[in-house]
Amino acid sequence: MSELTTARDDTPGRRRATVVVSGVASDAHTWNLVFLELLLSELGFDVANLGACVPDELLVRECLERRPDLLVLSSVNGHGHIDGARAARALRDRSALAALPVVIGGKLGVAGSLTAAQRDELLAAGCDAVYEDSVDAITAFRSFLSALPSRAFR
Amino acid sequence: MTGAVPAAGGRIGLGEFVRRAADAGELVVQPRMGFSSSTAMRAGLLAVKAAPATTVGTITLDSYTRLGDLGAAARAVSAGEDLNGYPIATHPVRTTRAVIDGVRDTAFPVQVRHGSADPRHIFAALVAAGLDATEGGPVSYCLPYGRVPLDESVRNWAHCSELFARLREYSPVEPNLETFGGCMLGQLCPPSQLVALSVLEALFFRRYGVRSIAVSYAQQTNPRQDQEAVRALRRLCAELLPDVTWHVVIYTYMGLFPATPHGARRILTHAVELARTTGAERLIVKTVAEAHRIPTIAENVEALTHAAATAHTVSTTAVPEHEGSDSQTYAEARALVEAVLDSGPDIGRSLLHSFKSGYLDIPYCLHPDNLGRTRSYVDTDGALRWADTGLLPIGHLVRASGRSRVTAAGLMEALSSVRRRYDTVREEVP
Numbered sequence: 001m002s003e004l005t006t007a008r009d010d011t012p013g014r015r016r017a018t019v020v021v022s023g024v025a026s027d028a029h030t031w032n033l034v035f036l037e038l039l040l041s042e043l044g045f046d047v048a049n050l051g052a053c054v055p056d057e058l059l060v061r062e063c064l065e066r067r068p069d070l071l072v073l074s075s076v077n078g079h080g081h082i083d084g085a086r087a088a089r090a091l092r093d094r095s096a097l098a099a100l101p102v103v104i105g106g107k108l109g110v111a112g113s114l115t116a117a118q119r120d121e122l123l124a125a126g127c128d129a130v131y132e133d134s135v136d137a138i139t140a141f142r143s144f145l146s147a148l149p150s151r152a153f154r
Numbered sequence: 155m156t157g158a159v160p161a162a163g164g165r166i167g168l169g170e171f172v173r174r175a176a177d178a179g180e181l182v183v184q185p186r187m188g189f190s191s192s193t194a195m196r197a198g199l200l201a202v203k204a205a206p207a208t209t210v211g212t213i214t215l216d217s218y219t220r221l222g223d224l225g226a227a228a229r230a231v232s233a234g235e236d237l238n239g240y241p242i243a244t245h246p247v248r249t250t251r252a253v254i255d256g257v258r259d260t261a262f263p264v265q266v267r268h269g270s271a272d273p274r275h276i277f278a279a280l281v282a283a284g285l286d287a288t289e290g291g292p293v294s295y296c297l298p299y300g301r302v303p304l305d306e307s308v309r310n311w312a313h314c315s316e317l318f319a320r321l322r323e324y325s326p327v328e329p330n331l332e333t334f335g336g337c338m339l340g341q342l343c344p345p346s347q348l349v350a351l352s353v354l355e356a357l358f359f360r361r362y363g364v365r366s367i368a369v370s371y372a373q374q375t376n377p378r379q380d381q382e383a384v385r386a387l388r389r390l391c392a393e394l395l396p397d398v399t400w401h402v403v404i405y406t407y408m409g410l411f412p413a414t415p416h417g418a419r420r421i422l423t424h425a426v427e428l429a430r431t432t433g434a435e436r437l438i439v440k441t442v443a444e445a446h447r448i449p450t451i452a453e454n455v456e457a458l459t460h461a462a463a464t465a466h467t468v469s470t471t472a473v474p475e476h477e478g479s480d481s482q483t484y485a486e487a488r489a490l491v492e493a494v495l496d497s498g499p500d501i502g503r504s505l506l507h508s509f510k511s512g513y514l515d516i517p518y519c520l521h522p523d524n525l526g527r528t529r530s531y532v533d534t535d536g537a538l539r540w541a542d543t544g545l546l547p548i549g550h551l552v553r554a555s556g557r558s559r560v561t562a563a564g565l566m567e568a569l570s571s572v573r574r575r576y577d578t579v580r581e582e583v584p
């Protein structure tokens with residue numbers, strides 16, 4: 001976890017929902033991850049930022065250990081629809097992670113928007129939502145967050 | 155069209171090509187370009203060669219190849235997936251040879267650009283294909299490009315630089331290596347540290363026998379500060395690299411890019427002006443697609459054409475060698491370089507030691523081997539300054555603004571300051 005988000009209010013006795021933010025295996029971009037880490041911690045989540053180029057095995061291991069309430073995958077290098085689908089399948093292979101909410105967002109293909117088939121593939125592989133980079137991606141993502149069940153006991 | 159450089163005699167390397175162009179008063183322009191299909195890659199190189207500009211061709215490699223995940227690259231190629239670059243270690247050597255055959259010649263050098271902290275398979279593949287110009291560095295191809303530990307990257311780059319330099323024993327062409335140190339994370343790294351890293355990586359290359367070097371600097375947030383930085387870079391190279399040939403390559407803005415076509419063209423215009431007013435010999439362009447997706451061949455040709463036409467309207471100011479170089483940026487860069495060099499006789503080890511002790515420290519870098527004590531901000535005049543110099547040995551030179559808490563909105567504001575400026579302002583025609 002980076003030290004960007006150390007200043008937070010911590011009300012004792014309340015469990016904060018935890019989120020893992022992660023890049024995918026081939027993606028080196030980090031500004032997206034830094035931004036998402038800040039955004040989520042400002043919204044009151046405990047955030048673990050795994051950084052860039054996270055191999056599937058490391059992602060699975062971190063999720064098994066941390067048992068987050070949500071996994072946010074981010075990719076902008078254009079390989080996101082391939083890496084994201086592969087990572088989601090690796091996660092869903094573990095029964096302990098079968099119900100983990102997983103979302104992915106960013107610039108997920110190399111040609112602008114994804115084709116319907118590429119998008120469906122991400123959903124079929126186990127992503128619960130796909131947020132392609134656009135003016136209202138973050139707004140849509142925030143409504144997803146407020147509907148998360150784990151928010152109820154925060 | 156590469157009229158400035160006569161195509162006589164044996165083939166010349168990238169360094170010599172750029173020198174001849176500079177002597178003829180031409181700015182060399184070059185795209186960032188790579189496609190997974192070898193047919194598209196060859197078509198792209200041919201189009202760049204035919205553009206009305208003095209050009210160098212580029213083969214940009216895809217992310218799987220960069221990470222050494224050749225299995226993923228092979229699967230994508232056989233599935234016909236479009237990658238974000240050319241998988242040089244996956245296509246057979248003869249395919250890559252065929253891509254450059256009859257395209258790459260004395261009038262048209264071709265450079266491989268990647269971003270790998272463990273580039274051994276990449277060097278092997280490019281050398282096997284007969285290529286002799288590439289880019290990188292132990293720091294700049296490590297910290298922004300994943301999670302390979304810095305000490306491994308230093309080891310890998312020492313090994314590859316040494317082998318690459320020895321190409322001259324087998325070919326009349328002097329191999330050329332470019333530092334990527336002038337572009338750490340693309341944005342929000344103050345210019346003095348970019349200059350210092352570019353110089354330090356050049357010194358690293360020289361230590362391993364490379365004699366033809368390009369030093370990079372990426373356009374940042376304020377034109378005047380950028381000029382100061384490139385002059386500082388030239389002066390430090392003149393002082394510290396007297397025995398190798400070097401030239402300066404400018405990268406058109408590498409941060410969050412203007413999203414409108416007019417904004418994209420205008421920032422490219424300013425990058426050309428930066429190159430021309432500082433005597434930089436080569437420029438890597440960006441296209442109107444930058445903010446959105448991988449550019450097409452046509453978009454690349456358009457950017458090269460625009461850059462070359464602009465270059466012809468701005469004359470190179472014959473700045474006397476050190477004029478304008480005695481600046482704040484020079485003083486900071488010099489202090490950083492000296493602190494690293496003073497920490498020991500071996501440049502690779504000194505770089506490692508410097509990152510450990512915070513003598514070098516990249517703002518906002520998540521890599522585990524970066525200390526992360528520094529912060530930067532974009533000032534009201536558009537200049538990129540230190541909010542916190544952490545443990546950098548420049549505390550005596552800088553009055554840091556003091557760190558304020560970083561917020562998501564504040565970070566986006568800083569990241570998009572350039573985009574906003576270029577996308578909105580339409581008056582003040584350059």
Ligand code: B12
Binds near residue numbers: 443445
């Ligand atoms: C800076 C930069 C770099 C730096 C990155 C340094 C670092 N460590 O971060 C450097 C120079 C190293 C770099 C390298 C590369 N880059 Co780059 N890079 C950029 C650039 C210029 C800015 C990215 C940025 O900082 N954005 C700031 C953040 C905050 O915005 P963002 O990433 O877009 O994220 C926003 C949204 O996408 C969204 N979002 C993202 N993730 C998620 C997730 C969820 C759940 C939600 C809801 C939203 C969301 O929210 C964010 C805020 O709005 C972009 C072009 C541009 N945008 O102008 C290219 C760009 C992203 N890079 C690109 C590429 C291809 C690469 C390379 C592969 C090289 C190449 N072939 O050209 C390598 C990466 C190698 C690798 N292994 O991945 C392409 C991707 C093409 C595509 N998708 O079609 C781009 C678009 C440039 C281009 N047009 O070619 N890059």
